Amino acid sequence: MLDGGALLDLYQNGRAADGPARLAVLARAAGADAATLPLAELDRRIWALRADWLGAAAGDAVCTCPACGGMLEFTLPAGFALPPAAAQTVSVAWRGRDHALRQPRLSDIGPAGLDPRRLGEGPWDDPGFAEAAARALQAADPALGLGFAMTCPDCGAALEQLFDPAGYFWAEIEDLARRLLHEVALLARAFGWSEAEILAMPPARRALYLSEVAP
Numbered sequence: 611m612l613d614g615g616a617l618l619d620l621y622q623n624g625r626a627a628d629g630p631a632r633l634a635v636l637a638r639a640a641g642a643d644a645a646t647l648p649l650a651e652l653d654r655r656i657w658a659l660r661a662d663w664l665g666a667a668a669g670d671a672v673c674t675c676p677a678c679g680g681m682l683e684f685t686l687p688a689g690f691a692l693p694p695a696a697a698q699t700v701s702v703a704w705r706g707r708d709h710a711l712r713q714p715r716l717s718d719i720g721p722a723g724l725d726p727r728r729l730g731e732g733p734w735d736d737p738g739f740a741e742a743a744a745r746a747l748q749a750a751d752p753a754l755g756l757g758f759a760m761t762c763p764d765c766g767a768a769l770e771q772l773f774d775p776a777g778y779f780w781a782e783i784e785d786l787a788r789r790l791l792h793e794v795a796l797l798a799r800a801f802g803w804s805e806a807e808i809l810a811m812p813p814a815r816r817a818l819y820l821s822e823v824a825p
């Protein structure tokens with residue numbers, strides 16, 4: 611269930627953060643250790659927090675068709691829900707040698723993006739190896755770099771896009787938190803209640819008072 615106080619805390623902490631730092635904030639809210647868990651597992655835990663906060667309706671996500679502007683609903687592929695036991699290390703065979711690589715973590719992302727050399731020893735300068743490594747890591751945990759292929763039901767356009775679960779949830783958090791802040795401000799101004807008093811109110815009761823203030 612969505613807790614107003616927790617929502618506002620999360621919004622406040624993640625607002626000023628950049629991408630990786632925000633991912634850490636979201637992971638913490640989901641009770642996941644961003645220092646030790648792979649990125650794919652962080653996304654999975656964050657998506658589970660979303661389901662917990664937003665309920666069954668959160669199973670689906672929507673995006674806008676770039677061709678016609680229509681709204682498209684999609685569900686995350688089954689592979690996304692793999693148990694956390696998904697292989698944390700994979701072996702990539704390349705030119706007669708096996709290279710053991712581990713799944714990327716948040717700490718592997720530097721100012722220039724993900725540094726693959728931290729994942730294990732290998733001929734990273736060889737684009738063929740880098741590509742094979744990316745494919746093997748993604749095959750071991752499909753939640754890493756989720757891609758979607760869809761056809762728009764309105765205009766028939768074929769879409770392919772990467773999906774970022776944490777970024778998607780963050781956009782929803784921003785919307786919800788801004789709306790809640792607005793409600794708190796309206797009620798505090800109208801009735802002189804404190805933030806804690808307003809947040810402790812069931813949302814349905816808050817809506818009743820809001821209709822008195824701003825019908």
Ligand SMILES: [Zn+2]
Pocket residue numbers: 675676677678679680762763764765766767
């Ligand atoms: Zn379309």
